[in-house]
Amino acid sequence: xxxxxxxxxxxxxxxxxxxxxxxxxxxxxxxxxxxxxxxxxxxxxxxxxxxxxxxxxxxxxxxxxxxxxxxxxxxxxxxxxxxxxxxxxxxxxxxxxxxxxxxxxxxxxxxxxxxxxxxxxxxxxxxxxxxxxxxxxxxxxxxxxxxxxxxxxxxxxxxxxxxxxxxxxxxxxxxxxxxxxxxxxxxxxxxxxxxxxxxxxxxxxxxxxxxxxxxxxxxxxxxxxxxxxxxxxxxxxxxxxxxxxxxxxxxxxxxxxxxxxxxxxxxxxxxxxxxxxxxxxxxxxxxxxxxxxxxxxxxxxxxxxxxxxxxxxxxxxxxxxxxxxxxxxxxxxxxxxxxxxxxxxxxxxxxxxxxxxxxxxxxxxxxxxxxxxxxxxxxxxxxxxxxxxxxxxxxxxxxxxxxxxxxxxxxxxxxxxxxxxxxxxxxxxxxxxxxxxxxxxxxxxxxxxxxxxxxxxxxxxxxxxxxxxxxxx
Amino acid sequence: xxxxxxxxxxxxxxxxxxxxxxxxxxxxxxxxxxxxxxxxxxxxxxxxxxxxxxxxxxxxxxxxxxxxxxxxxxxxxxxxxxxxxxxxxxxxxxxxxxxxxxxxxxxxxxxxxxxxxxxxxxxxxxxxxxxxxxxxxxxxxxxxxxxxxxxxxxxxxxxxxxxxxxxxxxxxxxxxxxxxxxxxx
Numbered sequence: 001x002x003x004x005x006x007x008x009x010x011x012x013x014x015x016x017x018x019x020x021x022x023x024x025x026x027x028x029x030x031x032x033x034x035x036x037x038x039x040x041x042x043x044x045x046x047x048x049x050x051x052x053x054x055x056x057x058x059x060x061x062x063x064x065x066x067x068x069x070x071x072x073x074x075x076x077x078x079x080x081x082x083x084x085x086x087x088x089x090x091x092x093x094x095x096x097x098x099x100x101x102x103x104x105x106x107x108x109x110x111x112x113x114x115x116x117x118x119x120x121x122x123x124x125x126x127x128x129x130x131x132x133x134x135x136x137x138x139x140x141x142x143x144x145x146x147x148x149x150x151x152x153x154x155x156x157x158x159x160x161x162x163x164x165x166x167x168x169x170x171x172x173x174x175x176x177x178x179x180x181x182x183x184x185x186x187x188x189x190x191x192x193x194x195x196x197x198x199x200x201x202x203x204x205x206x207x208x209x210x211x212x213x214x215x216x217x218x219x220x221x222x223x224x225x226x227x228x229x230x231x232x233x234x235x236x237x238x239x240x241x242x243x244x245x246x247x248x249x250x251x252x253x254x255x256x257x258x259x260x261x262x263x264x265x266x267x268x269x270x271x272x273x274x275x276x277x278x279x280x281x282x283x284x285x286x287x288x289x290x291x292x293x294x295x296x297x298x299x300x301x302x303x304x305x306x307x308x309x310x311x312x313x314x315x316x317x318x319x320x321x322x323x324x325x326x327x328x329x330x331x332x333x334x335x336x337x338x339x340x341x342x343x344x345x346x347x348x349x350x351x352x353x354x355x356x357x358x359x360x361x362x363x364x365x366x367x368x369x370x371x372x373x374x375x376x377x378x379x380x381x382x383x384x385x386x387x388x389x390x391x392x393x394x395x396x397x398x399x400x401x402x403x404x405x406x407x408x409x410x411x412x413x414x415x416x417x418x419x420x421x422x423x424x425x426x427x428x429x430x431x432x433x434x435x436x437x438x439x440x441x442x443x444x445x446x447x448x449x450x451x452x453x454x455x456x457x458x459x460x461x462x463x464x465x466x467x468x469x470x471x472x473x
Numbered sequence: 474x475x476x477x478x479x480x481x482x483x484x485x486x487x488x489x490x491x492x493x494x495x496x497x498x499x500x501x502x503x504x505x506x507x508x509x510x511x512x513x514x515x516x517x518x519x520x521x522x523x524x525x526x527x528x529x530x531x532x533x534x535x536x537x538x539x540x541x542x543x544x545x546x547x548x549x550x551x552x553x554x555x556x557x558x559x560x561x562x563x564x565x566x567x568x569x570x571x572x573x574x575x576x577x578x579x580x581x582x583x584x585x586x587x588x589x590x591x592x593x594x595x596x597x598x599x600x601x602x603x604x605x606x607x608x609x610x611x612x613x614x615x616x617x618x619x620x621x622x623x624x625x626x627x628x629x630x631x632x633x634x635x636x637x638x639x640x641x642x643x644x645x646x647x648x649x650x651x652x653x654x655x656x657x658x
């Protein structure tokens with residue numbers, strides 16, 4: 001009887017303990033460990049983990065971001081945003097962290113991508129919790145079988161993967177790098193790749209590097225399924241614009257203006273009642289804008305030169321890689337209101353832009369984090385502010401400069417400058433706008449948009465706006 | 474002997490009473506008089522309030538209309554009432570906010586701050602920033618103006634998170650209030 005009572009007491013205590021610890025996970029690093037609360041949706045509170053690592057973490061109300069410093073490394077991130085600044089490099093992660101009453105919480109994936117990997121750690125599951133281990137996580141090898149074929153002016157390279165795996169394709173100077181964030185590529189050495197545009201293919205860590213011949217460059221890339229493969233289009237690298245016969249009014253820099261003709265390939269965009277497609281119209285206008293700008297001494301690049309599709313994020317990344325002076329995405333509009341007409345220009349607004357209520361909440365968080373960490377004025381996140389607030393201010397000026405010129409065209413009602421979070425503008429590190437030149441859904445305006453004369457007027461107005469902005473930059 | 478007879482008679486009477494009770498069952502029992510049971514509470518309809526609904530116009534801006542609506546206090550039901558109303562023509566004759574025959578399939582609120590609104594996905598691909606931006610922000614801004622405790626709204630389509638609807642707006646996360654798209658009154 002005495003033993004039975006003892007067992008009941010033990011069971012009751014276990015039950016109470018399990019209820020209390022249900023929302024927590026045991027995280028271990030070195031010889032120390034902490035109980036880390038989990039939110040209802042499974043996210044981990046980050047601050048206990050950061051304190052365990054000895055990292056200095058603080059929230060900046062002025063930037064609306066968290067900053068984490070450990071040794072020589074800095075990471076900055078914003079609740080609600082997938083963009084993270086890692087040692088000055090802006091990266092888009094798979095998931096976003098969220099604000100919590102006690103700080104900030106994120107998924108294990110985010111913790112690993114944003115915090116642990118930059119600081120040289122990785123996360124391992126172990127019975128009863130998680131363990132932070134030093135060094136890179138184990139990467140499972142993946143077989144890559146390369147095939148290449150030359151088709152006159154272009155070369156297609158197909159990399160067939162042993163399984164479906166996330167990849168990132170990057171066009172570096174003289175090479176195309178296929179990065180495997182979560183796997184270690186192993187090249188099938190039995191295949192010889194013969195192409196006039198490829199000098200070698202090799203593996204360096206998580207990168208598969210395709211070195212290109214002189215004058216060759218990456219035109220486009222696609223990740224495909226069944227079987228999992230990466231298709232790369234190579235071709236002649238775009239040549240620099242010929243020098244203008246007349247001296248330019250402004251000194252041109254080596255950094256180009258990047259124009260982005262929207263849509264392309266299978267993505268036709270809007271369509272007029274007579275069948276004019278947005279992708280065709282905006283490419284024609286973009287070519288005209290480019291010709292005008294080059295004629296004035298401004299190197300200009302297009303994100304697509306022909307009727308090819310390109311991922312939205314890749315268009316901005318293209319401009320970032322070229323360190324473009326401005327990024328202008330060109331579109332034609334459509335509305336179910338057939339009377340809708342006119343041009344409008346958008347620039348980016350942050351999805352996690354502070355509302356009044358949000359500002360108050362972040363102020364409370366800032367105060368709380370200041371109390372916890374003793375404040376971190378040195379982490380006012382200058383880089384982050386440059387990447388967000390300053391670029392937004394510049395983008396609004398660029399949008400206004402272009403919209404004013406478009407308003408000057410005869411018969412074009414002013415729909416104004418507007419602000420919204422556009423995918424194609426996300427992550428741009430330079431002033432970036434999206435111009436809607438007119439409505440293809442309006443039969444009258446669509447007929448006008450189809451004429452070369454009106455396209456030239458629009459192109460001149462857009463080019464004038466860009467140059468006016470650069471002149472006063 | 475006499476005592477045994479009396480006992481038998483008593484037992485027989487008891488058996489008869491028991492048989493009668495079993496045959497007639499509890500329904501035939503006379504209800505005991507007592508206090509009247511309290512009437513069941515009837516649900517009180519949510520009070521009618523003046524809701525600000527935003528409907529897109531041909532100028533691409535969102536036009537506020539004041540509409541008396543029964544707005545529940547509970548957040549998810551309140552969002553459901555608001556969005557359902559937006560999917561109908563406005564009192565002033567503006568068309569429903571969705572540029573396709575969308576239906577509301579689900580609403581849920583996380584952490585009391587973020588509302589998730591799930592619509593049926595469009596059957597055919599939509600095109601045009603002029604269709605996407607006013608639709609999305611008519612829903613987002615209407616909810617946030619009428620639910621002050623909420624901080625942001627994410628739109629889902631066909632029970633899925635989408636990156637974008639027509640290739641313009643980033644819909645992969647919750648959106649805060651965007652007052653710049655509301656037409657000046």
